[in-house]
Every structure is written in structure tokens, then in C-alpha cells.
Amino acid sequence: MNHDESRDLYDRALSVMPGGVNSSVRAVRPYPFFVERGDGAHVVDADGNRYIDYVMGYGPLLYGHDMPDPVRSAVQSYASDGPMYGAPTEIEVEHAEFVARHVPSVEKIRFVNSGTEATVSAVRLARGYTGRDKIVVMEGGYHGAQESTLVEGEPGDTAPSTKGIPASFAEHTVPVPFNDPEAVDEVFEEYGDDIAAVLTEPILGNMGIVHPVEGYLEHLREVTDEHGSLLIFDEVITGFRVGGLQCAQGKFGVTPDVTTFGKIIGGGFPVGAIGGRADVVERFSPSGDVFQSGTFSGHPVTMAAGHAYLTYAAENGVYDYVNDLAETLRRGLTDIVEDNAPSYTVVGTDSMFKTIFTREGPDDLTDACEAGCVQRESCPRYGYCPKNGADVANAETERWERIFWQEMKERGVFLTANQFESQFVSYAHTEEDVEETLEAYKEAL
Numbered sequence: 001m002n003h004d005e006s007r008d009l010y011d012r013a014l015s016v017m018p019g020g021v022n023s024s025v026r027a028v029r030p031y032p033f034f035v036e037r038g039d040g041a042h043v044v045d046a047d048g049n050r051y052i053d054y055v056m057g058y059g060p061l062l063y064g065h066d067m068p069d070p071v072r073s074a075v076q077s078y079a080s081d082g083p084m085y086g087a088p089t090e091i092e093v094e095h096a097e098f099v100a101r102h103v104p105s106v107e108k109i110r111f112v113n114s115g116t117e118a119t120v121s122a123v124r125l126a127r128g129y130t131g132r133d134k135i136v137v138m139e140g141g142y143h144g145a146q147e148s149t150l151v152e153g154e155p156g157d158t159a160p161s162t163k164g165i166p167a168s169f170a171e172h173t174v175p176v177p178f179n180d181p182e183a184v185d186e187v188f189e190e191y192g193d194d195i196a197a198v199l200t201e202p203i204l205g206n207m208g209i210v211h212p213v214e215g216y217l218e219h220l221r222e223v224t225d226e227h228g229s230l231l232i233f234d235e236v237i238t239g240f241r242v243g244g245l246q247c248a249q250g251k252f253g254v255t256p257d258v259t260t261f262g263k264i265i266g267g268g269f270p271v272g273a274i275g276g277r278a279d280v281v282e283r284f285s286p287s288g289d290v291f292q293s294g295t296f297s298g299h300p301v302t303m304a305a306g307h308a309y310l311t312y313a314a315e316n317g318v319y320d321y322v323n324d325l326a327e328t329l330r331r332g333l334t335d336i337v338e339d340n341a342p343s344y345t346v347v348g349t350d351s352m353f354k355t356i357f358t359r360e361g362p363d364d365l366t367d368a369c370e371a372g373c374v375q376r377e378s379c380p381r382y383g384y385c386p387k388n389g390a391d392v393a394n395a396e397t398e399r400w401e402r403i404f405w406q407e408m409k410e411r412g413v414f415l416t417a418n419q420f421e422s423q424f425v426s427y428a429h430t431e432e433d434v435e436e437t438l439e440a441y442k443e444a445l
């Protein structure tokens with residue numbers, strides 16, 4: 001493949017943008033390809049190369065680069081009528097009503113502009129509601145580029161994981177290993193009355209797709225109730241993807257107090273949202289005493305796109321299609337991995353999938369199945385699954401990023417450059433795309 005145009009664009013970008021990009025994950029080595037346009041399940045780059053896209057904008061694009069007709073006409077009409085006003089619109093109310101009707105935890109919701117803004121606001125809300133400072137998070141979890149969660153270390157000995165965050169922020173954050181109820185009990189024993197919230201994704205989607213083991217989310221629910229702390233599910237990735245319109249909380253039957261959303265809920269436009277119990281979410285200003293505000297929040301074009309997106313999904317069997325196709329892909333990948341690289345493993349659920357390059361075979365590692373993964377009854381058992389961050393830390397990151405990702409790209413398949421970030425099947429992908437993808441995996445592995 002020729003990449004001259006992309007390389008030239010990257011040189012230009014480097015001279016005016018830090019790292020040449022506007023989001024650090026896009027700065028792949030040696031340089032990213034620059035996208036000219038999307039087309040269904042594909043993207044076409046500045047040199048005219050075509051790729052099957054499983055990055056899907058890092059998750060928002062349930063329909064790939066297609067817009068179903070109702071979405072397209074809603075977007076066009078709201079964009080040409082405004083595009084925004086700084087005053088409320090009916091479409092915000094409709095979108096909020098839709099989410100509240102389908103997602104178990106949501107009685108009230110506030111829309112913001114990104115997943116990061118949603119988790120920042122949710123943490124502030126929990127602190128304001130409880131009058132406490134500490135937040136329990138999962139090791140290896142990701143909640144956006146925000147001060148309270150960019151933290152590393154052990155409970156009681158934490159530090160910011162990036163420059164620019166005062167150490168005092170990290171002191172209030174308590175990381176625990178995912179899927180370890182005893183570790184949670186210990187931190188509640190130590191800090192119980194100071195813990196404002198436990199914040200977790202119901203399925204960790206930034207650490208290789210890690211499912212909760214049986215009873216784990218229930219345990220978080222019980223222990224937070226017991227101590228008067230809030231349970232926050234970050235469904236920025238899983239929202240309206242895992243468990244369909246009820247999200248992962250509906251699938252697992254555990255209802256948090258607060259849920260954060262992003263990605264799909266905005267129909268491909270910038271979005272975030274914080275939903276939850278009415279008495280909690282009502283604490284946002286102006287009804288409550290936790291300040292929250294935003295020029296673009298509830299942007300009419302985003303609301304129209306998000307609402308049309310979800311309505312279309314509800315009426316057209318979209319989740320059945322994407323989940324079945326992803327299952328075909330995961331099964332195909334499992335066979336290929338077994339033949340070519342048996343220590344590697346295929347993970348995923350619904351329309352999420354990933355191949356994790358583990359350094360050691362399953363015998364040396366914890367198996368989430370044996371640990372009681374909630375999916376084990378229905379799961380076809382693709383292979384070894386990681387149970388927490390320690391397992392994932394075993395992965396061959398360099399091999400994925402330096403070699404495999406490039407090999408796939410050169411074969412016309414666009415994957416996430418970071419091997420821990422989930423990939424997505426969309427409504428625009430076809431059986432032929434899956435076959436072509438499997439062929440590329442086989443050759444590249």
C-alpha cells in the first residue's frame with residue numbers, strides 16, 4: 001500500500017499539533033493513515049487505500065459509516081435549523097425520555113459532551129451527594145482523561161499516572177483489582193465511611209474486554225448499599241451496545257445508582273451523559289448544589305442523531321444482527337488462534353471482540369471461566385479469558401502494536417492500535433467482511 005499522502009499530512013500535522021493528533025491514541029507508529037471518508041464498514045484514506053474498520057470511532061458507530069435514513073434526515077434538519085441555541089429543545093426531552101424508558105438505573109439524566117465530562121461530573125455528583133471524597137476504581141479501568149481516575153498504585157499508596165495532576169487528587173482514589181470481592185471488602189473496612197462511590201465499567205472494555213465473575217457486580221451493589229456509598233457504572237462503551245437498549249446493567253441484572261454514557265448515545269456526534277436515581281441526579285445544579293454546566297450540552301444535532309440512532313436500533317433488530325455477526329467473527333478467530341498461536345486468546349461479547357496476545361498459555365494464567373465468569377453458561381468458550389489487570393499485564397503489547405497491527409493494516413483491516421482497547425462490529429459489516437478479516441488474521445498471525 002502507498003501511504004505518501006498520509007505521511008505528508010502527518011508531517012504537516014506534527015508542525016502544528018502535539019504528536020500530530022488531537023487524541024493521543026491516534027498517533028500510531030510510524031504515522032497514522034489520514035482518513036478521507038467512511039463508506040459503510042470501510043474507511044478510505046488519503047492515498048485511496050480501503051480498510052475494513054473495526055475501530056468504529058472507538059465505539060460510537062453502531063451503523064458503521066452509514067447513517068440510516070431517519071438518522072441522516074434528523075441530522076440534516078437539526079443542523080440546518082440551528083445548529084444550537086443555548087436554550088432547551090424538545091429533542092433533548094425526547095432523548096432523555098427514551099433513555100429513561102429503557103435503562104434500568106435511569107430516572108433522570110443530564111447530557112454533556114464527552115465520556116470524560118460524564119465521568120468527571122458523576123464523580124463530583126457522588127462526592128456532593130455523599131459528602132465524602134474517596135472513589136474506588138478498578139486497576140486497569142479507564143474513565144477518560146480525568147483527574148480522579150488517572151491514578152496508579154495500591155490502596156493507601158496511590159499517585160497520579162500522568163504529569164499535571166496534583167498528588168492530592170490521587171490520594172482520594174482507591175484502586176482495587178477487578179473481580180476480587182475480598183479486595184473491595186478490605187478497602188471498605190479501611191475507608192468505609194469516606195467512600196463516595198465505587199466506579200467501574202460493568203465489563204472492562206479498555207483492558208482487553210474482561211467480564212465480571214458471577215456475583216461480583218452484585219457484591220459491589222451490596223457493599224456500597226451497606227456503607228451508604230454510590231455505585232456508578234461507566235457504560236460509555238457498553239451503553240446501548242452490550243445488552244442492547246437496557247445496556248450491560250440490564251444484561252447482568254445489577255442496577256447502579258448512577259450510570260455514565262458516551263459514544264453510541266450521541267449517534268456519532270460528541271456526547272456524554274450522567275443518568276441515575278432521581279434523588280441523586282437532582283443534586284446537579286440548578287435543582288441541587290453540585291455545579292454542572294456546558295455550552296454545548298444537549299446539542300440539538302447530537303440529540304437528534306442519538307435519538308434517531310437508538311429508535312432505529314429498537315425497531316430494526318440491529319442488536320441481533322451485530323451480535324450474531326460478531327459471534328461468527330469470534331468463532332472464526334478462535335479457530336485461527338488455536339491453529340496458529342495457541343497461547344493467544346479471543347475475548348468479547350455482544351458486538352465487542354479482541355484477540356489478546358498473552359505471553360504464556362492458559363495453564364499459567366487465571367481463567368475467568370473457572371473463576372465464574374457470568375457469561376460462562378451461554379459463552380461458547382472461545383479460549384482463555386483474563387480475569388483482571390494482572391492477567392492482562394501478561395500480554396505481548398509490543399508484538400501487537402509494532403507488528404500485528406501494521407500487518408493487519410497492510411492487509412486492509414483497521415484495528416485498534418492498542419491491544420487492550422475493544423474493537424466493534426457494526427450494522428454495516430457483512431459476512432464477506434468477516435471472511436476477508438479472518439483471512440487477514442490467518443495470514444498476519
Ligand code: PLP
Pocket residue numbers: 058114115116117119142143144145201205206234235236237262263271
Ligand atoms: N469511560 C470509558 C469506559 C471509556 O472507554 C472512555 C473512552 O474511551 C471514556 C470514559 C471517555 O470518553 P471520551 O473519550 O468520550 O471522553
